[in-house]
Amino acid sequence: KQEVTQIPAALSVPEGENLVLNCSFTDSAIYNLQWFRQDPGKGLTSLLLIQSSQREQTSGRLNASLDKSSGRSTLYIAASQPGDSATYLCAVRGQAGTALIFGKGTTLSVSS
Amino acid sequence: GAVVSQHPSRVICKSGTSVKIECRSLDFQATTMFWYRQFPKQSLMLMATSNEGSKATYEQGVEKDKFLINHASLTLSTLTVTSAHPEDSSFYICSALAGGENQYFGPGTRLLVL
Numbered sequence: 671k672q673e674v675t676q677i678p679a680a681l682s683v684p685e686g687e688n689l690v691l692n693c694s695f696t697d698s699a700i701y702n703l704q705w706f707r708q709d710p711g712k713g714l715t716s717l718l719l720i721q722s723s724q725r726e727q728t729s730g731r732l733n734a735s736l737d738k739s740s741g742r743s744t745l746y747i748a749a750s751q752p753g754d755s756a757t758y759l760c761a762v763r764g765q766a767g768t769a770l771i772f773g774k775g776t777t778l779s780v781s782s
Numbered sequence: 783g784a785v786v787s788q789h790p791s792r793v794i795c796k797s798g799t800s801v802k803i804e805c806r807s808l809d810f811q812a813t814t815m816f817w818y819r820q821f822p823k824q825s826l827m828l829m830a831t832s833n834e835g836s837k838a839t840y841e842q843g844v845e846k847d848k849f850l851i852n853h854a855s856l857t858l859s860t861l862t863v864t865s866a867h868p869e870d871s872s873f874y875i876c877s878a879l880a881g882g883e884n885q886y887f888g889p890g891t892r893l894l895v896l
Contacts, residue, residue: 713889774825
């Protein structure tokens, strides 16, 4: 059974710092991996989707990498801002058409 | 982009009553929808996979007689929490699968059972 782990569980940084969120998964046979953002009491916002054949994806200040063989992904946030404060969720899909399996998330707080 | 709606967004009910939550894909057809549950400060836990025109597949530990899922059309799936109890209070999120790999999420329904 696939298990997704995210480290750290919580992170507090001052504005402007670059930071890395980590995600690991136990079964490396994945179809794709996705990073989401969730604000308190709200739904999910998709940030980046990485197919199993890809190594990384970038969107603005966000960069996600995937090392499928080692079962790891990282989300890099450059020049963090207070508006980045949220919970970041990593999720993997084992096969096309199946559900995403989520980690517990990393709660980020960026202070001004 | 694809939009998934949920209704209601928030519901408060008395213990023992049943609550129905609707999930709609607004601008695409979804043969597969998923239902998740999220407890405070926890991650999303997959409850069941709903396929249009067939019975839902439930994850281990999820009671199918308590959480009734109906996927009657390509744009609508419903989750009914039967005889709800306070421990069923949670945030329920549906998502619809488009093209086999893009999973779009609804805004969630917060259920509070008194």
